[in-house]
Amino acid sequence: MSNDAQTNPAEAPLTFDNERARARFLDDLRAVVGDEHLLVSSDLRASYETDWTRRWTGSSIAVARPANTQEVSAVLATCQRHHIACVAQGGRTGLVGGSVPSGNQLVLTVERLNDIGAVDFDSGELTVGAGTTLGALQRALSQHGWEFGVDLASRDSATIGGMIATNAGGAHVVQHGQMREQVVALEVVLADGTVMGGASDVAKDNAGYDLSALMVGSEGTLGVITSARLRLVPHYRHRVLSLVGVDTLTTGLELLGHVRRSTHAVAAAEFFDHAAMQLVEQYLAMTRPVRPSPWYVLIECASDTDPTEAMAAGLTGTPGVDDDAVAVALDSPGRQILWSFRESITEAIAQIGVAHKLDVGVAPRLLDQFAHEVRTAVHSSFAHSSVLLFGHLAEGNVHVNVINVPPTDATVDDLVLRLVGSMGGTIAAEHGVGRAKRDWLHLARSPAELHVMRALKSALDPENLLNPDVLFA
Numbered sequence: 001m002s003n004d005a006q007t008n009p010a011e012a013p014l015t016f017d018n019e020r021a022r023a024r025f026l027d028d029l030r031a032v033v034g035d036e037h038l039l040v041s042s043d044l045r046a047s048y049e050t051d052w053t054r055r056w057t058g059s060s061i062a063v064a065r066p067a068n069t070q071e072v073s074a075v076l077a078t079c080q081r082h083h084i085a086c087v088a089q090g091g092r093t094g095l096v097g098g099s100v101p102s103g104n105q106l107v108l109t110v111e112r113l114n115d116i117g118a119v120d121f122d123s124g125e126l127t128v129g130a131g132t133t134l135g136a137l138q139r140a141l142s143q144h145g146w147e148f149g150v151d152l153a154s155r156d157s158a159t160i161g162g163m164i165a166t167n168a169g170g171a172h173v174v175q176h177g178q179m180r181e182q183v184v185a186l187e188v189v190l191a192d193g194t195v196m197g198g199a200s201d202v203a204k205d206n207a208g209y210d211l212s213a214l215m216v217g218s219e220g221t222l223g224v225i226t227s228a229r230l231r232l233v234p235h236y237r238h239r240v241l242s243l244v245g246v247d248t249l250t251t252g253l254e255l256l257g258h259v260r261r262s263t264h265a266v267a268a269a270e271f272f273d274h275a276a277m278q279l280v281e282q283y284l285a286m287t288r289p290v291r292p293s294p295w296y297v298l299i300e301c302a303s304d305t306d307p308t309e310a311m312a313a314g315l316t317g318t319p320g321v322d323d324d325a326v327a328v329a330l331d332s333p334g335r336q337i338l339w340s341f342r343e344s345i346t347e348a349i350a351q352i353g354v355a356h357k358l359d360v361g362v363a364p365r366l367l368d369q370f371a372h373e374v375r376t377a378v379h380s381s382f383a384h385s386s387v388l389l390f391g392h393l394a395e396g397n398v399h400v401n402v403i404n405v406p407p408t409d410a411t412v413d414d415l416v417l418r419l420v421g422s423m424g425g426t427i428a429a430e431h432g433v434g435r436a437k438r439d440w441l442h443l444a445r446s447p448a449e450l451h452v453m454r455a456l457k458s459a460l461d462p463e464n465l466l467n468p469d470v471l472f473a
């Protein structure tokens with residue numbers, strides 16, 4: 001853990017009046033989850049008090065590991081009785097500090113809620129526990145001819161509950177949408193322990209507000225998701241992937257447009273800059289199969305009929321895209337190699353330091369302008385910094401990673417997020433707001449939207465006990 005990692009925000013956490021109150025709280029929790037699943041000592045708590053980024057760390061009273069919905073409900077009711085805040089936690093792969101406790105709070109991990117139900121072949125749906133990792137779900141589905149529509153490089157740790165709570169996106173949004181589009185129904189435990197919703201076999205239900213949708217992207221502030229009914233997507237028989245070096249992201253978008261005009265099967269459209277490519281080449285000890293270019297674009301097509309010809313027709317129609325700029329993979333090992341250049345960027349960055357990670361979005365047509373302005377602005381304020389840009393091309397979603405700026409110095413975050421705001425973009429395209437961006441939420445949400453968000457929060461969690469340090473400043 002870096003000494004520079006950010007700890008508790010300034011506001012005072014809820015505190016116990018005395019040690020006896022603390023002991024009573026822990027005794028009540030022990031009665032719910034059992035001694036083995038209440039982690040109190042600092043060494044047992046440690047791994048639950050920091051996250052993947054190493055930028056965020058904190059401390060907690062204890063970590064509760066409930067086994068089922070009833071125990072989650074009893075844990076939250078106990079927190080409410082003792083007026084103690086609770087941070088829901090999945091795989092701790094979030095990149096905005098949302099799952100890290102800050103002081104006298106309880107961590108509630110859903111890691112034991114990991115049952116995977118049977119695939120319903122008639123509806124193409126299944127129900128899973130919120131603590132199921134994406135990787136475990138993918139392995140379970142691989143035998144059944146179905147896939148899950150969202151895929152992330154953090155698949156072996158990220159949980160379905162965490163992915164819903166952050167409305168995760170990933171590489172296949174262009175074909176299947178974000179987590180929001182995969183959710184049929186949720187079971188959620190509210191701040192006072194009330195269990196709401198649950199799996200239902202009713203195919204259409206429009207009786208009033210869509211309360212499951214409200215929980216998507218709520219980052220643990222409105223309730224704890226315990227299980228999810230998910231929509232599945234077909235496993236396509238054919239998949240083809242191209243890595244293309246381009247001079248500008250505008251050319252990358254033209255390329256994507258050409259491929260889209262020749263086939264509806266585009267399954268992914270990603271981009272990364274040359275600095276990211278060089279870092280990954282070092283990290284993987286591999287050499288890129290295309291000539292050096294300012295930008296690289298990955299386009300994948302997937303369908304039941306072979307999309308190779310349509311992909312080739314799209315690629316050849318774009319000016320400036322010649323043979324030595326293009327590598328195509330038709331088989332699974334070849335695709336894995338090409339994907340590794342994109343998927344390893346986040347891990348490669350983590351090897352060289354604690355980065356400022358700013359997941360933002362602009363209109364795709366503004367990508368080149370944004371890239372130019374963000375590099376110029378960061379370098380002029382932080383001469384020794386390195387800026388790496390990568391992300392999801394079709395959605396204009398850029399992961400701005402800045403290295404060699406102390407993790408505690410939020411000036412760089414301010415600079416990048418204000419630039420995005422001035423271009424009419426969003427400060428949070430897919431990772432959420434968490435602690436990292438709560439001070440800038442007003443750049444992406446109007447006063448009317450903020451008012452409604454706060455009203456919802458206080459209606460569902462009047463004592464502000466659920467993840468009180470995220471989302472709102």
Ligand SMILES: Cc1cc2nc3c(=O)[nH]c(=O)nc-3n(C[C@H](O)[C@H](O)[C@H](O)COP(=O)(O)OP(=O)(O)OC[C@H]3O[C@@H](n4cnc5c(N)ncnc54)[C@H](O)[C@@H]3O)c2cc1C
Nearest residue numbers: 090091092093094098159161162163165168169170220225
């Ligand atoms: C290498 C790497 C690649 C990544 N790629 C992508 C990507 O392509 N797209 C993308 O969107 N993200 C990506 N991420 C970010 C991360 O994996 C996602 O944000 C993921 O959804 C977090 O899931 P988690 O289980 O780790 O949640 P955590 O980090 O544990 O928690 C995240 C937030 O959700 C809340 N939460 C967790 N579980 C629950 C629950 N059961 N009920 C209510 N609230 C809950 C937490 O309180 C917290 O606010 C990447 C991360 C890494 C490390």
